Structure formats: structure tokens, C-alpha cells
Amino acid sequence: MAVAARRKFRREGEERRRQDLIEATLDCVAENGLQGATVRAIALRAGVTAGLIRHYFPGKEELLQAAYATIMGRMTELAKTALATVEEQPRLRLAAFVEASLVPPVIDVRTFSIWASFIGRAGSDPALGVAHRAGYLGFRDEVETLVAEVLADAGRQASAGELRRHAIAINAIIDGLWVEGCLAGDMFAKGELAEIGIGSVEAMLGLRLRQGDVA
Amino acid sequence: MAVAARRKFRREGEERRRQDLIEATLDCVAENGLQGATVRAIALRAGVTAGLIRHYFPGKEELLQAAYATIMGRMTELAKTALATVEEQPRLRLAAFVEASLVPPVIDVRTFSIWASFIGRAGSDPALGVAHRAGYLGFRDEVETLVAEVLADAGRQASAGELRRHAIAINAIIDGLWVEGCLAGDMFAKGELAEIGIGSVEAMLGLRLRQGDVA
DNA sequence: GACGTTGTTATGCAAGTGTATAAATATTGC
DNA sequence: GCAATATTTATACACTTGCATAACAACGTC
Incomplete structure (x- = not known):
């Protein structure tokens, strides 16, 4: 039976990923305000999955601060x-x-x-x-x-x-x-x-x- | 056995209630932005329960519009x-x-x-x-x-x-x-x-x- | 004072939230 | 090629969200 294929991914540099996540956050805020900046929306826009955010930031709050x-x-x-x-x-x-x-x-x-x-x-x-x-x-x-x-x-x-x-x-x-x-x-x-x-x-x-x- | 006592309440005029809910909404927005304006937070501040909001407004969106x-x-x-x-x-x-x-x-x-x-x-x-x-x-x-x-x-x-x-x-x-x-x-x-x-x-x-x- | 109306509360639900954890795979050094 | 590493995904969990519904009680009317 067809087991769900795990998504392919590439390892980007740490700096690059942080930057991408911040940029995605700013995009979300620009479009739908702080309400729109959910971890899932941010991750989607950054082309990653939500969990990755917590690999680069202690939590959503810190990501927002970095974005600001x-x-x-x-x-x-x-x-x-x-x-x-x-x-x-x-x-x-x-x-x-x-x-x-x-x-x-x-x-x-x-x-x-x-x-x-x-x-x-x-x-x-x-x-x-x-x-x-x-x-x-x-x-x-x-x-x-x-x-x-x-x-x-x-x-x-x-x-x-x-x-x-x-x-x-x-x-x-x-x-x-x-x-x-x-x-x-x-x-x-x-x-x-x-x-x-x-x-x-x-x-x-x-x-x-x-x-x-x-x- | 002690059944939870239902909360006492008064019936306020429709205009008054709408006004109170709008004012509570503005308070919530002022303090914590649109994120802070949840139906429960608004109701708490207005001194009512969350369900009442939908008795006076079709939905939260309309309440926010009225507040704006x-x-x-x-x-x-x-x-x-x-x-x-x-x-x-x-x-x-x-x-x-x-x-x-x-x-x-x-x-x-x-x-x-x-x-x-x-x-x-x-x-x-x-x-x-x-x-x-x-x-x-x-x-x-x-x-x-x-x-x-x-x-x-x-x-x-x-x-x-x-x-x-x-x-x-x-x-x-x-x-x-x-x-x-x-x-x-x-x-x-x-x-x-x-x-x-x-x-x-x-x-x-x-x-x-x-x-x-x-x- | 009983009664019906309806404003109000209480409870429940499905969807969405941030976060924790384990599994999987891309990359590095050999 | 192969093992080691840590980036990334996937899944689960507890909690919050807006909304729906039913039970209740305050008020006007007779």
C-alpha cells in the first residue's frame, strides 16, 4: 500500500533559513497583521514545515521580535x-x-x-x-x-x-x-x-x- | 449536592449592550491589538458571557467593524x-x-x-x-x-x-x-x-x- | 401571581493555535 | 560508499478560537 511519501527538502544555511523565516513573517504581518502571522502560515510561505521555526527560534515570540x-x-x-x-x-x-x-x-x-x-x-x-x-x-x-x-x-x-x-x-x-x-x-x-x-x-x-x- | 449556581444577570437595553460590547472591544484592541480582541476577552470585559456577542452581532467580524x-x-x-x-x-x-x-x-x-x-x-x-x-x-x-x-x-x-x-x-x-x-x-x-x-x-x-x- | 417572551448563561464542538517529541533524510568527513 | 550529525519533516497534544445550541431566568403582560 502507498505509504505517504515524506517531503523532499534541502538543508539551507542557518543564516539563510533565519532570514527566510523572518521575511516570511514580515510578509504574513504585512498581509494579515499579527493575527495572520501564525507559525503554520509563516512556515508555508517560507517553504518549510512549522516545526522548523522552533529549531531556529526559541518560540514564535522571539521570531516576531527578530522580524520587528x-x-x-x-x-x-x-x-x-x-x-x-x-x-x-x-x-x-x-x-x-x-x-x-x-x-x-x-x-x-x-x-x-x-x-x-x-x-x-x-x-x-x-x-x-x-x-x-x-x-x-x-x-x-x-x-x-x-x-x-x-x-x-x-x-x-x-x-x-x-x-x-x-x-x-x-x-x-x-x-x-x-x-x-x-x-x-x-x-x-x-x-x-x-x-x-x-x-x-x-x-x-x-x-x-x-x-x-x-x- | 452543590449544583453550580447559574450566574445572576440583568437585562440591559439593546443600545446599551451594543455600546458596552463595542467599548469592550476597543479596550481589548487598545491593550493587545486585534489579537487580544477575542470574543471571550471582550465578553469578560463587558461583564457578560461570550455567547451574548452573537445575540447582538452576526459574528465577531461585524463587531470589529462596528468598533472601527x-x-x-x-x-x-x-x-x-x-x-x-x-x-x-x-x-x-x-x-x-x-x-x-x-x-x-x-x-x-x-x-x-x-x-x-x-x-x-x-x-x-x-x-x-x-x-x-x-x-x-x-x-x-x-x-x-x-x-x-x-x-x-x-x-x-x-x-x-x-x-x-x-x-x-x-x-x-x-x-x-x-x-x-x-x-x-x-x-x-x-x-x-x-x-x-x-x-x-x-x-x-x-x-x-x-x-x-x-x- | 402565573405565564410567555427573549435576553442571557452554560455547554459543546470542530477548527486552529503554539509547542513538544520522535522519526527520517540530506549533508559532511572519512 | 558508509557512518555520524543535525537539519527537517511528521505527528501528537493541550489549549484557545469562533460559533452553534439548549437550558435558564429576568422582565413585561394579563
């Missing part, structure tokens, strides 16, 4: 990339940074869905709250540094309080436009959000960023 | 209240609106958690996406009207495109500051976010909102 760390790392890495623009002039660097934050791949509905799914629990889950705060502050500090350079370049000096307010405001408008761009990107023309973002920052700082060489 | 509609309605109602400020002068109205959007009860971590939990699925759930879009557009239109009044009051006229950009930008900065205020309210001094928000809007529009009578 991954998406956060990816987001900040994108931000860093945007910050490390090749531009020399501070104003162009700030403009390039704002622009990079408001076009793909930073504007991305999948990333947003994952972010929202996790961040919704930041109020009750201390670990998530701390992680968010750290990411936010790191981001804001970068913005603040950038703003300080821009103002110095323009021959203006700002107090610590002014710098702080500028950084908070610029960070907020980027975040706000990012949310809308991710949620309803098709409501905006291509490049429109970046245009609005840069224009807003210019207005806030009271100087032009893009036509660069006026002191 | 409720929280959305509450948010837009708060926004409308902020918009219907008693101020006469357009500039003061806009300032009051921005301020109201950036202090409690609009700034509220519970509301934010619920919003994030639901909106995380807006990318995959068409109904949620449409609902968000409608709410956002309604809100933005109000902002646009307000801005138009302010500019007219200042003797300036703006094209439709300019109005649109202003509305998008102002909306974004309010959203961005709202997110941060909800997630990490203790990082900001009381009233600081409102101050930054109003200041940013002033910078964007190129006029003062609060000391009002210069044309």
Missing part, C-alpha cells in the same frame, strides 16, 4: 542611506534627505502595514515603546544635525531650543507625508509629496534649499 | 469639534484648530493604538482603505477651506494648486506631531507640540496666526 528588529533596522538603514547623500552643500543634502524619505522605497505600503501592526502595541508593550523611541530620537538627532549645518551655511545661528523645534517639526512633516504616501500613494502625483515636503521645510527654515548658492 | 466605525466616528467628531471653534477671525480659528488637534483628548495613546491596529490592515483590506481615504479627504478639505479663509483674510489669493499643497502639508504636520505626541507624549513639554504645530503652519503660510490684526 529587522524591519526597524531596514527603515533606519534606508534613512541613513538617504542621509548619506553624496551632496556636498548642506542645503542640497537636506533637500535630498527629505526627498529620499518621500519616494519609494521608503514610501511603501508593505513597510507601513508592518510598522502599524507592530507600533499599535507600543503603548502597552514596553519593549516596543522603547524601540520606537530610540529609533525616533536617532532619526531626529540626524535631522537636527542636518538643520544645524544648513543654518550655519546660511550664516544664521540658532539656539538649542530652536534647533530642537525645527527638528521636531521637520520630522513630523516627513512622517505625516510618509503615512499618507504609504496609505494613499495614488492620490498624489509622482514626486508631489517630496515637492511638498521640501517646500515645507524651506518655509519652516525661511530659506531655499535647492537653488543653492546664495549665502 | 465607532473609533473613526469619534476621531472625526473630535476633529469637527476642533474645527467648530468659537473664534471669529480665520487666523485664530486655524490656530485653535491646530492646537486642539495636538492636545488631549485628540492626543491619546489609546486612540492611537486602536487606529494603528486597524490601519495596519488598510493596505490589504479594501474596506478599511476606503474608510481611511474618506476620512482623510474630509479632514483635508476642511483644512483647505480654513486655509482659504485665512489667506483671503490676509488679502492674499492662492491658486487651487497652492491651496491643495498647503492643505496637504498642514495636514501632514498635524498628523506627524499627533503620532509622536501619542507615542511619546512625555518627551514633550505640555503645549509644546501645539506650539510647534502653530509655528510651522505660520511659517508655511508666511503669516502670523495669533497676534492677528495685521493685514
Whole structure:
């Protein structure tokens, strides 16, 4: 009689498997929220069976944490990339940074869905709250540094309080436009959000960023 | 022998029970996300047994939808209240609106958690996406009207495109500051976010909102 | 005060959950 | 080729999930 044939499989490297499982987890979260991230759904998407998850992670909770760390790392890495623009002039660097934050791949509905799914629990889950705060502050500090350079370049000096307010405001408008761009990107023309973002920052700082060489 | 005593109960009005169940659902979602909103957890919090849910709703899905509609309605109602400020002068109205959007009860971590939990699925759930879009557009239109009044009051006229950009930008900065205020309210001094928000809007529009009578 | 209506509880069920364990097989070193 | 290893599958288990159903009791009506 036909005994059920055992499934064929290949041994992947440990790093590769971990990565695949994390990616599968992020896919599940993006599509159906944390509810959709069951061990079986994750395993199915990763092309393995459920039991394997516990071979690479102590439990589902740890896999979710690893997935969250991954998406956060990816987001900040994108931000860093945007910050490390090749531009020399501070104003162009700030403009390039704002622009990079408001076009793909930073504007991305999948990333947003994952972010929202996790961040919704930041109020009750201390670990998530701390992680968010750290990411936010790191981001804001970068913005603040950038703003300080821009103002110095323009021959203006700002107090610590002014710098702080500028950084908070610029960070907020980027975040706000990012949310809308991710949620309803098709409501905006291509490049429109970046245009609005840069224009807003210019207005806030009271100087032009893009036509660069006026002191 | 002691037969298990059946639980005492009272018959509440239909409206009251529905409301209690919805509120319990929102509590559960706020605390543990959609995952935490199980029929048993909801019933426990509402002070009833699980079966009763299906007496008032066709299923859990419908209860969640009702809860989402409720929280959305509450948010837009708060926004409308902020918009219907008693101020006469357009500039003061806009300032009051921005301020109201950036202090409690609009700034509220519970509301934010619920919003994030639901909106995380807006990318995959068409109904949620449409609902968000409608709410956002309604809100933005109000902002646009307000801005138009302010500019007219200042003797300036703006094209439709300019109005649109202003509305998008102002909306974004309010959203961005709202997110941060909800997630990490203790990082900001009381009233600081409102101050930054109003200041940013002033910078964007190129006029003062609060000391009002210069044309 | 008895009675019927129906809001409410209690119980049960099939499907799905995370996890534990054993069996099987792909890979490595010889 | 062959044995050793540990990656991977398969299966089982206790628990939770949403939902169905029946028993019950609170309330309005006569």
C-alpha cells in the first residue's frame, strides 16, 4: 500500500533559513497583521514545515521580535542611506534627505502595514515603546544635525531650543507625508509629496534649499 | 449536592449592550491589538458571557467593524469639534484648530493604538482603505477651506494648486506631531507640540496666526 | 401571581493555535 | 560508499478560537 511519501527538502544555511523565516513573517504581518502571522502560515510561505521555526527560534515570540528588529533596522538603514547623500552643500543634502524619505522605497505600503501592526502595541508593550523611541530620537538627532549645518551655511545661528523645534517639526512633516504616501500613494502625483515636503521645510527654515548658492 | 449556581444577570437595553460590547472591544484592541480582541476577552470585559456577542452581532467580524466605525466616528467628531471653534477671525480659528488637534483628548495613546491596529490592515483590506481615504479627504478639505479663509483674510489669493499643497502639508504636520505626541507624549513639554504645530503652519503660510490684526 | 417572551448563561464542538517529541533524510568527513 | 550529525519533516497534544445550541431566568403582560 502507498505509504505517504515524506517531503523532499534541502538543508539551507542557518543564516539563510533565519532570514527566510523572518521575511516570511514580515510578509504574513504585512498581509494579515499579527493575527495572520501564525507559525503554520509563516512556515508555508517560507517553504518549510512549522516545526522548523522552533529549531531556529526559541518560540514564535522571539521570531516576531527578530522580524520587528529587522524591519526597524531596514527603515533606519534606508534613512541613513538617504542621509548619506553624496551632496556636498548642506542645503542640497537636506533637500535630498527629505526627498529620499518621500519616494519609494521608503514610501511603501508593505513597510507601513508592518510598522502599524507592530507600533499599535507600543503603548502597552514596553519593549516596543522603547524601540520606537530610540529609533525616533536617532532619526531626529540626524535631522537636527542636518538643520544645524544648513543654518550655519546660511550664516544664521540658532539656539538649542530652536534647533530642537525645527527638528521636531521637520520630522513630523516627513512622517505625516510618509503615512499618507504609504496609505494613499495614488492620490498624489509622482514626486508631489517630496515637492511638498521640501517646500515645507524651506518655509519652516525661511530659506531655499535647492537653488543653492546664495549665502 | 452543590449544583453550580447559574450566574445572576440583568437585562440591559439593546443600545446599551451594543455600546458596552463595542467599548469592550476597543479596550481589548487598545491593550493587545486585534489579537487580544477575542470574543471571550471582550465578553469578560463587558461583564457578560461570550455567547451574548452573537445575540447582538452576526459574528465577531461585524463587531470589529462596528468598533472601527465607532473609533473613526469619534476621531472625526473630535476633529469637527476642533474645527467648530468659537473664534471669529480665520487666523485664530486655524490656530485653535491646530492646537486642539495636538492636545488631549485628540492626543491619546489609546486612540492611537486602536487606529494603528486597524490601519495596519488598510493596505490589504479594501474596506478599511476606503474608510481611511474618506476620512482623510474630509479632514483635508476642511483644512483647505480654513486655509482659504485665512489667506483671503490676509488679502492674499492662492491658486487651487497652492491651496491643495498647503492643505496637504498642514495636514501632514498635524498628523506627524499627533503620532509622536501619542507615542511619546512625555518627551514633550505640555503645549509644546501645539506650539510647534502653530509655528510651522505660520511659517508655511508666511503669516502670523495669533497676534492677528495685521493685514 | 402565573405565564410567555427573549435576553442571557452554560455547554459543546470542530477548527486552529503554539509547542513538544520522535522519526527520517540530506549533508559532511572519512 | 558508509557512518555520524543535525537539519527537517511528521505527528501528537493541550489549549484557545469562533460559533452553534439548549437550558435558564429576568422582565413585561394579563
